[in-house]
Amino acid sequence: MATPSAAADDELAVLLGPSGHRVTVPRRAVWEALAPGAGHLTVDELADRVTALGHDVDLASVYRTLALFEELGIARVSRLGRGEASRWERAHPDEHFHLVCTTCGSVDHHVGELVERVRDHLADGHGFVADTVELVVTGRCGDCRPPD
């Protein structure tokens, strides 16, 4: 499959068109690589996936594409660990946070009402209008936790 699907093509056209940005091969490829279920990808991993899809996109273009996607609100970045690279995913409508296992390195999403609660808490008289809420929890996941 060396060509991004027509579906992704259309989808991107809808997402990019209104803002006057062009639909290009690198952008379609990055959007596909960033597919739902792909998890939290570093730019390098993303570039590898793009290559696996049969494209040869420069790292700089991947960075520029991601910056654009973030600006448009269709991708999301998080800084998950110490000294680690940024990790990207498609933006979800759901508020969620990240559970980073320090043993196996897995990163899980955790959708919950917690993030919303943070927002509410701040809205109540703290004079701070929350824009983004980034919640990262490190620890040991169920699989890596030493048995009790």
Add this chain to the structure above:
Amino acid sequence: MATPSAAADDELAVLLGPSGHRVTVPRRAVWEALAPGAGHLTVDELADRVTALGHDVDLASVYRTLALFEELGIARVSRLGRGEASRWERAHPDEHFHLVCTTCGSVDHHVGELVERVRDHLADGHGFVADTVELVVTGRCGDCRPPD
């Protein structure tokens, strides 16, 4: 004041002594620069403060010192913005989170029960043992918020 105070000296001796680490000039200087109330400092800012205190400490030593302090649990690092450098502070006993204003760039602490609540929430049947909880909220602070 070219010499770190005796107080900081004693304090560090207490903090480092038990673990067998030595009390040295760079470590005393970094500990002083990282004084409470100094806010969230980048390594560069920290190095500048060290210089202002009359010392000449190499950046590599600042990094090594901070890594040690973190390992000992007496300093804390956060990745606050996109592409930004890490910011350091002395570790507090209080759980807290950060409010980053996207307009004026200020970073405030916000001590609250929220972080604790996150921990409790995860402990209840999610199989994840939380180690650190990092909560960063971006938005507009009271001073920068447009009047209603």
Add this chain to the structure above:
DNA sequence: GTGGCTGCAAACATTTTGCATAACT
């Protein structure tokens, strides 16, 4: 056709590391 987008390469910023020397206990 034209302006936005890409690839390339080089610059940049932050952080880490190897090694000989200096300093603490």
Add this chain to the structure above:
DNA sequence: AGTTATGCAAAATGTTTGCAGCCAC
């Protein structure tokens, strides 16, 4: 004395940018 920590310099990493040519619109 015996380590351990430091300074220096170089490398590694992640990300950004300038510019000439290309491509979607």
